[in-house]
Amino acid sequence: MEQLYRRYGKGLTFMIVSLTAFWLLVLVILPDFKLLEASFRPYLPVVDIGGPKDTYSLGNYAQILGNPVDFSSFGLSFQIPARVKVFVLTIIYSGMVTLIAFLLAYPLCFYLAKVVSNRSLPTLFLLLFVPLWVSEVLRSFAWFIIMTLKGPLNAILMALGAIEKEIRWVDGYSPVVVTLVYAYVLFMVFPIYNSMQSLDNNQLEAAEDLGAPWWRVHWRIVLPHSKPGIASGSVMVFMLSAGSLLVPAIINSTTGNWFTQTIQGIMLEGQDWNTGAAFAFMLLLFCTVAVIAAMRLFRVSLSDIAR
Amino acid sequence: MSAGIELDNVCCDFDSFRAVDHVNVTIQPGEFFSFLGPSGCGKTTILRMISGFTDPTKGVIRIGGEDVLGQRPNQRPTALIFQNLALFPLMPIWENISFGLEVRGVDKATRRRKAEELLALVDLPDSADKMVSQLSGGQKQRVAIARALAVEPAVMLLDEPLSALDLKLRQHMRAELRAIQKRTGVTFIYITHDQGEALAMSDRVGVMSQGRLQQVSNPREIYNNPVNGFVASFVGENNIMVGEIGTRADGVAAFSTALGPFRARIAEGVTTGKLYVRPEFMTLSDKPGAENSVPVTLSEVAFEGNFISVHAVTEGGTTLMAEIRNDGTGALPQTGAAMHMAFDAKNAAILPDANVTRA
Incomplete structure (x- = not known):
């Protein structure tokens, strides 16, 4: 603050601080509080708002438990509320997106950070960045087109003789997962690359010199060293995936609903902001709990992520 | 167990640059041998070729009489001590020291015991559970030596390991290294640009310049009867x-x-x-x-x-x-x-x- 004042003087410092405060307070915190408050109140006709029926309750939150459907998994069939099912699957598949993104990013990052020569690094990074120049909407559409019934993926596979008949790729959760991985994998790559880059090459050589095969060098040296990067990358990819509306909406796999689509339906089509807000906060709460649990499991602290 | 090393007409090229040029030397088992030369003279390349991180362009390297071409660093009976030591900061000291044993599938209790024995050998007891960052420069040095000794190497390779220490500690560690070498009987190959270090510790010194071995002899001979102007002016x-x-x-x-x-x-x-x-x-x-x-x-x-x-x-x-x-x-x-x-x-x-x- 003092530094800012010394560098920019009174007027500019005031402007910078007040604009940041305005953005945080008015555009982020206040609307969130308004939604949080609304989530505890019933959805009422305008005339009843502020009336005797307008009392705080957990009714909106309880709505997630309605409308049971059949669900079978691992050979077990049971009844589960439809929205809970979508909720749980969203969390599970977001975790899967995170895992796949990690499996793709880890070898790539190791290659970029430790194998490739400094000379070709800018080119490789450019190649990684180029897709980001195109908007997420277009990239998701591109995947949708690739995976459609008469799309290029089926055409190529048919031409190669690998399949007899077109496969319906846009079905279930896999197209959503594929597109989400593609959309967010770079959020995994950069933090991991950053943490791997700071690993001293001599440590790799020292471990090998002491007799370690390559996999043990990774398990004992590279992986522990990159843990903070993996953690922050995973948190970002998981949160972005679970909260993504655009990708599942564009892919629009009828059997692969995302919980954000449920929220959108309630808020926009149903005009019921109160219930929508309640669901959104449940998603936020549960994702936070999931992240904290994962951090506990892998023994990562918050300060590791902030590095 | 210690082994001798033969470098037979060894060359190493990096693109068009010849880093090591027809080096011939036979190092006896149990000898303390130093390669002495200014930076860029090829001494570190020789060390990396012996440990297996770099392959010679020409010539043969034998460790204990056996041609080691094609053996990866993890297959050679050598242990390298890096200039910056390259200790593993995320492991406690005892795991650092016993890492080589862990790789060889030794059980935890044995590893722990062995690490404590080695810590006693390098005069650093009661440090097994400390982290690397809690140690001073000289103590890290000892841990690096203990870690290398843990795998019972036939040859220890040391790449200017004392250069980061202050003068007093450096002189103390010289004597210490020499004593450890005598105690264990392992062949030591020591790389340095510090003539005082080379002369004080070594059985024999090989003076290098521009990839070539200029003179190989005992320290007295190197100082009193240098064979050419480079050796005379680099040493003293x-x-x-x-x-x-x-x-x-x-x-x-x-x-x-x-x-x-x-x-x-x-x-x-x-x-x-x-x-x-x-x-x-x-x-x-x-x-x-x-x-x-x-x-x-x-x-x-x-x-x-x-x-x-x-x-x-x-x-x-x-x-x-x-x-x-x-x-x-x-x-x-x-x-x-x-x-x-x-x-x-x-x-x-x-x-x-x-x-x-x-x-």
Whole structure:
């Protein structure tokens, strides 16, 4: 603050601080509080708002438990509320997106950070960045087109003789997962690359010199060293995936609903902001709990992520 | 168990640059051998070739008589101590030390016991559960040595491991390293640009320049009888004079320079070269000596305690150095005094330039 004042003087410092405060307070915190408050109140006709029926309750939150459907998994069939099912699957598949993104990013990052020569690094990074120049909407559409019934993926596979008949790729959760991985994998790559880059090459050589095969060098040296990067990358990819509306909406796999689509339906089509807000906060709460649990499991602290 | 090492006509090229040029040397089992040279002379490349991180372009490396070409570093009976030590900061000390054993599938209790034994060997007990960041520079040094010893290597390779330490600690660790080497009997190959370190610790020293091994001998021989100008001027100080070789007899030749005629030792077959004489063999006197004497004006006199360092300028403007032993009685020579510097022919040598012809 003092530094800012010394560098920019009174007027500019005031402007910078007040604009940041305005953005945080008015555009982020206040609307969130308004939604949080609304989530505890019933959805009422305008005339009843502020009336005797307008009392705080957990009714909106309880709505997630309605409308049971059949669900079978691992050979077990049971009844589960439809929205809970979508909720749980969203969390599970977001975790899967995170895992796949990690499996793709880890070898790539190791290659970029430790194998490739400094000379070709800018080119490789450019190649990684180029897709980001195109908007997420277009990239998701591109995947949708690739995976459609008469799309290029089926055409190529048919031409190669690998399949007899077109496969319906846009079905279930896999197209959503594929597109989400593609959309967010770079959020995994950069933090991991950053943490791997700071690993001293001599440590790799020292471990090998002491007799370690390559996999043990990774398990004992590279992986522990990159843990903070993996953690922050995973948190970002998981949160972005679970909260993504655009990708599942564009892919629009009828059997692969995302919980954000449920929220959108309630808020926009149903005009019921109160219930929508309640669901959104449940998603936020549960994702936070999931992240904290994962951090506990892998023994990562918050300060590791902030590095 | 220790093994000898043979380097047989070893070369190493990086693109068009020849980093190591036809190096031939046989290192005995249990020997403390140092490669000494300025940075960029190829000594680290030699170490990396022995440990297996770099492959020689030409030539054969044998460890314990066996050609090791194609063996990865994790298959060779060598252990390398890196310049920056490369300890694993995320493991406690005992896991660092026993990492090599963990790799070999030794069970945890044995590993722990072995790590504590090694910590005792390097004089660092009660540190097993500390983290690397809790140790001082000298302690990290010992941990690195213990970690390398844990895998019971036949050959220990040390890449300037003392360069990061302060002077006092460095001198202490020299003695320590030497003692550990004697205790374990492992062959030590030591890389350094510090001549004092090389001379004080080694059984033999190989002096390198521009990828070539200039001289391999025991430290006394390297200092007293350098084979060429590079070795003479890299190891210790020298006054160097340019001139022409004249008549020679009994291994002593006349050498005419701009400062006057001198006489100095010369080896068979040396036809061109410069005259080298160390400052401690220079004498300072009021009267001219019988031979090898030059009139000078003293330009700088520094009292160093055990000796007096004198810089003097000749009429022609050449600077000569002398180190006069402090006998505890004599008065200091005065700056600006006109005196005579002289040396004995048996303490001076006419040496050819370094052997750096690139093949």
